[in-house]
Amino acid sequence: MNFFKKKYYQLYLKFLQRFSKNDVLFCKTKYYYYNKRSLNLEQPVEFMEKIQWLKLYHYKEQLGNLVDKYEVRHFVESKIGASYLNPIIGIYNSVEDIDFENLPNQFVIKGTHGSGYNCIVNDKSKVNQNKLEHKLASFLKANYFNENREYIYKNVAPRLLVEEYISEFDSSQLIDYKFYTVHGVPKYVLVKVIENGKDKKCFYDLNWNKIYPDVISSDFLQTDISRPSNFNEMLEVVKKLSSDFIFVRVDLYSLQHKIIFGELTFFPTAGVKRFKIECFNKELGDTITLPL
Numbered sequence: 159m160n161f162f163k164k165k166y167y168q169l170y171l172k173f174l175q176r177f178s179k180n181d182v183l184f185c186k187t188k189y190y191y192y193n194k195r196s197l198n199l200e201q202p203v204e205f206m207e208k209i210q211w212l213k214l215y216h217y218k219e220q221l222g223n224l225v226d227k228y229e230v231r232h233f234v235e236s237k238i239g240a241s242y243l244n245p246i247i248g249i250y251n252s253v254e255d256i257d258f259e260n261l262p263n264q265f266v267i268k269g270t271h272g273s274g275y276n277c278i279v280n281d282k283s284k285v286n287q288n289k290l291e292h293k294l295a296s297f298l299k300a301n302y303f304n305e306n307r308e309y310i311y312k313n314v315a316p317r318l319l320v321e322e323y324i325s326e327f328d329s330s331q332l333i334d335y336k337f338y339t340v341h342g343v344p345k346y347v348l349v350k351v352i353e354n355g356k357d358k359k360c361f362y363d364l365n366w367n368k369i370y371p372d373v374i375s376s377d378f379l380q381t382d383i384s385r386p387s388n389f390n391e392m393l394e395v396v397k398k399l400s401s402d403f404i405f406v407r408v409d410l411y412s413l414q415h416k417i418i419f420g421e422l423t424f425f426p427t428a429g430v431k432r433f434k435i436e437c438f439n440k441e442l443g444d445t446i447t448l449p450l
């Protein structure tokens with residue numbers, strides 16, 4: 159895609175995002191912009207095509223409790239027990255409701271209604287409270303549904319969840335294990351870490367063999383990650399949490415051999431970006447049976 163065509167699509171996407179209620183047109187345009195190929199929603203074959211279909215036609219507002227960072231805790235507790243949840247300090251409807259004076263010196267604040275709305279505070283005495291409050295207020299104003307037309311987020315109430323601080327959350331030691339599951343069966347694990355201040359990631363199969371993409375990109379994790387000692391337990395947790403869904407990605411942490419639930423993700427990259435491992439696009443697509 160040349161410079162002028164790229165600029166055209168960028169402007170067109172901004173226009174559609176702001177003014178158009180045609181979700182299919184918006185999703186097809188965005189998919190083409192990122193992949194330089196058309197999105198087939200009529201007879202989806204590839205993985206991301208089927209994720210887009212699920213996003214637009216299947217996983218709707220009534221499942222919002224599963225992506226609400228607070229409400230999903232009830233689902234997790236009913237499936238695997240509360241011991242897998244990071245303890246919370248409070249849930250708040252507004253920034254003004256938070257009593258920062260009475261918060262511990264270290265804590266984590268998350269927006270409940272989307273992805274990427276996180277603030278990690280490892281020393282409250284060094285935080286500019288006005289800047290923090292401004293950032294949290296911007297979280298509450300954000301319309302996550304509108305970014306990619308993920309209806310599952312549309313009616314999720316914007317709130318602020320304060321959780322207990324875990325030291326690994328603010329260090330390069332934290333490893334995020336993202337299990338791709340289809341019809342309740344784990345298929346692959348996307349491992350994500352911070353290396354030299356940058357996000358790095360790679361896929362492993364369930365026998366813990368690293369899968370290399372066709373072209374090595376700058377965000378590919380070259381470092382080998384050891385198989386977690388509690389990997390079999392992680393698989394059992396993932397199976398229980400994913401058993402009700404056509405597709406869901408189950409994100410977990412393993413901290414000092416203890417499994418901590420992260421989140422459920424129904425639309426990786428909002429279904430916008432095809433896998434860099436080319437064979438995954440068809441292989442994982444073939445495993446998904448849509449209720450067409």
